[in-house]
Amino acid sequence: MLQKVLQLIFLFVLSSFTISANAEIGTLKVLGMENYPPFSFEKNGKMVGIDNEVMYEIGKRIGIEVEIDYLPWKRLLANLKYGSTDAAFALFFTQERNQFALYADKEPIHDGAFYLYVKKGFEFTFEDVTDLYDKRIGLQLAFSVSEAFVLQRVRIKWTF
16 A cells, blocks of 8 residues: 555655655655745745745645644754654655655655855856855755765865
C-alpha cells in the first residue's frame, strides 16, 4: 500500500517536494514553511498558497487526508529527517537531504528564484557563486540555495 501511494505521489509532485522514508498512510502529515508567498502564507487566518493547494489536490486524487502544519525551517528539516512527519515542501535537492528524504523525480511544484541584494555603494558584478568569494552573505539557517553554494561555503563569509 505504501509503495503504491508513494508512486502515485511521485506522479503529481516535483523535485521540490520530499517524502520521509517512514511515511505511514492514513493521513499524510506534511510540513511547510510559513510566510513564503505565494507558495505558503496566511490569508484571513488560514494558511494558503500554491504548495498547500497542490498537496490537498494530491490527497484528494489518491484518496487520503492531508494534514499540513508549519514550522521554522530548521525544525521542519529535523522532523523530516527523524521521521516525525511524512513529507515536507518545498526543499531544494542536496546530497545531505537525499540521505533521509525521497525526492520526486518529475518536475518541481514550483520554480524559485533568488536575488542578491547589496548595500548601495557596494555593487559588484555577479555571474556565478565564485563572484561571492570574500563577500559576506546572509542566508536563512539550514536553507539551501544550491549545491554550488553548499560546496563553496568555505570561501564565502556566511551570516545566518
